[in-house]
Amino acid sequence: MKISSLFFLLAAAAASVHAQQLQLHYDFRHSLSPEVNRRDFLSLSFEYFKGNDTAGAFLFKMQTDFTGERSNAGQLFLQVSKSIRFWKPKVYLSVGYSGGLGVAPPAYGYYLDNSFNAGLACPFRWGSAVLSVNLLYRYNAFPKPSHDPQFTFYFWKGFWNYRVQVAGSIVAWTQNRDLGSGWTKDLSGKKAAFFGDPQVWVKIGSNLFVGSRVNVFYHVLTEKKILQVYPTLGLKNDF
Secondary structure: OOOOOOHHHHHHHOOOEEEEEEEEEEEOHHHHOOOOOOOOEEEEEEEEEEEEOOOEEEEEEEEEEOOOHHHOOOEEEEEEEEEEOOOOOOOEEEEEEEEEEEEEOOOEEEEEEEEEEEEEEEEEEEOOEEEEEEEEEEEEOOOOOEEEEEEEEEEEEEEOOOOEEEEEEEEEEEEEOOOOOHHHOOOOOEEEEEEEOOEEEEEOOOOEEEEEEEEEEEOOOOOOOOEEEEEEEEEEEEO
8 A cells, every 4th residue: 555745745835836747767766675565567657747826736646566477566546635715814624535446466356445535734935845734534444444533744955956855755644453354354444554655856957857766665565564665766857
């Protein structure tokens, strides 16, 4: 399960924005933790964002991880988000959806459970940095549905005339330990989960960047209480 780096939502704090980007990453997680990861892999994502300070913002993201045999596509993730406000204070109503599909070896299909959220988003500036804090209600459509709070923090900052950019997100939530499936039926209560994806990009062309994204997981990929940190090497094209 992945929660995307939707730092483009921060632009709702500024003037009108219309942006698209394509990112290609090489994920080194097998090289770092071969005992729990079958392989290193490529990951390709597309993001489209359109925002306006008074009308709100819209974001669409699709990501494919090439984790299958012979580097075929093994997982597809989809996220849609919309924020809007009808008043002067810059606090937005926010709604979102995420889900997806995947294939496990040798040919076992699975899906990423649908997740719906709704709540408040508060974008703001701190010096030249653009940030946002979101407080949301989260509904996970497991066989035994889970109703939980979610906290999200987005950040973005440009340096040296935007030739270097730092961005990313931190997402924390709770969910049921018993998902309604056979292997979780003996579990009870809630667990806390966490995901972060700080990124650093360096401009090497008019719209081309090279950089890294660090995927940080806690209670997302495993039930063990361990922090999993997987860096990537990536290219980003803004258009």
